[in-house]
Amino acid sequence: MNYSLYPLGDSAVVIQLGDAIEIDTHEKVKNVTAFFENNPQSWLIETIPAFTTVTLFYDPMEILQIRKDGLPYKVVCSILKELLSGELEGNPAPARVMEIPVCYGGKYGPDLEEVADARGITMEEVISKHTAGDYLVYMIGFAPGFPYVGGLDPDLATPRRKSPRLKIPAGSVGIAGDQTGVYPIESPGGWQLIGRTPLSLFRPADDTPSLLQTGDRIKFVPISEEEFIEMEGNA
Amino acid sequence: MIKVSKPGLLSTVQDLGRYGFQKFGVIVSGSMDPIAHRISNWLVGNDENEAVIEMTLTGPVLEFQENCLISICGGDLSPSIGGDPVPLWRSILVKKGSILKFGGCKSGTRAYLAIAGGIDVPSVMKSRSTYLRAGIGGFEGRNLNAGDTLEASPLRQNSKDIMDYLIPYLEDKTFTEIDWSISSEFIAIHRSRKVVRVIEGPEHNLFTEKSRQAFFGDPFKVSPQSDRMGYRLQGPQLSLKQATDMISEAVTFGTIQVPSDGNPIILLADRQTTGGYPRIGQVASVDLPLIAQTKPGEELSFTAITHKEAQKLLIDREKQLRHLKQGIALKLR
Numbered sequence: 001m002n003y004s005l006y007p008l009g010d011s012a013v014v015i016q017l018g019d020a021i022e023i024d025t026h027e028k029v030k031n032v033t034a035f036f037e038n039n040p041q042s043w044l045i046e047t048i049p050a051f052t053t054v055t056l057f058y059d060p061m062e063i064l065q066i067r068k069d070g071l072p073y074k075v076v077c078s079i080l081k082e083l084l085s086g087e088l089e090g091n092p093a094p095a096r097v098m099e100i101p102v103c104y105g106g107k108y109g110p111d112l113e114e115v116a117d118a119r120g121i122t123m124e125e126v127i128s129k130h131t132a133g134d135y136l137v138y139m140i141g142f143a144p145g146f147p148y149v150g151g152l153d154p155d156l157a158t159p160r161r162k163s164p165r166l167k168i169p170a171g172s173v174g175i176a177g178d179q180t181g182v183y184p185i186e187s188p189g190g191w192q193l194i195g196r197t198p199l200s201l202f203r204p205a206d207d208t209p210s211l212l213q214t215g216d217r218i219k220f221v222p223i224s225e226e227e228f229i230e231m232e233g234n235a
Numbered sequence: 236m237i238k239v240s241k242p243g244l245l246s247t248v249q250d251l252g253r254y255g256f257q258k259f260g261v262i263v264s265g266s267m268d269p270i271a272h273r274i275s276n277w278l279v280g281n282d283e284n285e286a287v288i289e290m291t292l293t294g295p296v297l298e299f300q301e302n303c304l305i306s307i308c309g310g311d312l313s314p315s316i317g318g319d320p321v322p323l324w325r326s327i328l329v330k331k332g333s334i335l336k337f338g339g340c341k342s343g344t345r346a347y348l349a350i351a352g353g354i355d356v357p358s359v360m361k362s363r364s365t366y367l368r369a370g371i372g373g374f375e376g377r378n379l380n381a382g383d384t385l386e387a388s389p390l391r392q393n394s395k396d397i398m399d400y401l402i403p404y405l406e407d408k409t410f411t412e413i414d415w416s417i418s419s420e421f422i423a424i425h426r427s428r429k430v431v432r433v434i435e436g437p438e439h440n441l442f443t444e445k446s447r448q449a450f451f452g453d454p455f456k457v458s459p460q461s462d463r464m465g466y467r468l469q470g471p472q473l474s475l476k477q478a479t480d481m482i483s484e485a486v487t488f489g490t491i492q493v494p495s496d497g498n499p500i501i502l503l504a505d506r507q508t509t510g511g512y513p514r515i516g517q518v519a520s521v522d523l524p525l526i527a528q529t530k531p532g533e534e535l536s537f538t539a540i541t542h543k544e545a546q547k548l549l550i551d552r553e554k555q556l557r558h559l560k561q562g563i564a565l566k567l568r
Contacts, residue, residue: 071547
């Protein structure tokens with residue numbers, strides 16, 4: 001496996017597995033992340049998978065328990081080189097397909113018309129293109145449970161709003177450039193809002209606090225306002 | 236039980252952070268000055284990770300509704316009870332009915348108030364730290380307000396022993412302290428250096444030679460738009476040799492990133508989990524408390540050290556802290 005290692009500060013190491021946002025690199029990221037989830041290490045505090053990297057946060061004092069001589073970073077690197085030398089069998093769980101119901105337009109998606117106008121298509125076409133897409137969650141970041149998603153139809157790519165909104169409701173589905181995504185918590189932001197899901201993406205009381213995880217596939221499913229209200233009531 | 240009469244500027248409940256959930260985008264949070272946090276807990280016989288109150292510049296007014304073993308560490312926010320100054324970095328027994336006030340900020344920025352047993356708030360995702368933006372953890376997911384009441388968790392034997400030792404000295408006073416404190420030499424560790432030691436960041440080489448020299452030479456002022464998430468710096472604007480599109484990846488406590496306006500931001504306790512701006516540097520862990528204790532408007536400057544030096548400093552610091560912890564345990568037995 002091709003990779004490089006570099007430090008992030010004095011208590012983390014980055015495993016770089018590629019230099020572009022692409023599926024092959026993503027698969028490697030998933031594999032390495034799964035490996036450390038399935039094979040806990042005494043020195044490892046946690047991992048952050050991203051588009052091209054997996055960052056491992058470690059406890060330097062714990063490393064000293066393993067090997068007293070040598071700099072902890074060097075020791076971690078030598079452990080990693082050993083682990084990554086062969087075919088790493090991370091056994092990542094098969095990709096899940098997550099259906100996200102979305103009520104498009106109206107008060108739930110105040111920018112639907114603007115996106116349609118900007119792209120010279122109808123609002124119905126925006127909805128059908130957005131729901132037809134096969135989306136991949138490359139990583140979670142920016143906010144709790146926020147997915148960085150690839151796979152937006154280039155016909156829907158629309159620049160951010162010129163002036164960001166101060167408050168975007170949780171569940172808002174938006175477009176920014178060639179990205180689409182869902183806001184898990186109320187936040188400020190400049191995305192073009194085309195709809196909203198009644199699902200909670202951030203679930204702090206659950207063992208897994210994020211509905212979506214790195215590697216998930218997403219299908220957006222259109223729902224009516226009545227269905228939205230009913231599902232929201234049941235949530 | 237402790238009643239909050241006035242909340243102060245920003246007082247939150249924090250432990251040492253929420254780990255294991257960054258892969259879900261959940262930030263670490265936790266105390267901005269982890270060293271002061273840990274020592275404050277040791278001084279009251281707690282485990283170092285117990286929840287404490289982090290207060291900022293202007294501290295709260297707190298009413299103790301029962302005898303309580305406390306310690307205050309970190310910045311000097313002029314704590315007093317009944318007009319008498321309360322010393323920092325000591326184990327202190329406060330009598331039931333006493334009112335702890337904070338005056339002006341004499342040094343530092345953040346103080347940590349530990350109480351024996353730790354502050355009893357529910358653990359959310361394995362941590363008691365307040366995550367303000369998501370409204371979870373700490374005290375009802377928010378900063379403290381007037382009228383809130385805080386309870387302590389059950390005391391460990393260590394805490395009970397210190398209380399038993401101090402009670403006879405309380406007599407008719409409002410508080411009494413152990414006649415021994417952390418050696419000033421040790422406290423000075425995070426006060427004396429005006430210069431922050433920084434490792435070159437992963438994108439350091441993408442910056443112009445002029446910008447790199449300015450970063451490691453010129454002073455920067457901490458902007459008023461600075462908070463627990465990050466300190467924005469004002470000084471020479473830093474520029475890249477050529478515009479670069481970064482792919483987002485993990486950042487950490489002390490990462491110094493430079494957005495397109497050229498003004499660096501030091502990411503702190505409430506940082507996001509990932510970032511997409513070039514990173515010119517990374518603050519050595521041992522100097523993070525120095526930043527936490529710097530006020531908006533004050534100046535910081537940076538000096539380069541190697542990654543190896545930063546890690547050696549970290550290990551030496553941890554060894555010193557372990558000695559200190561053992562020393563405290565022996566003294567307080």
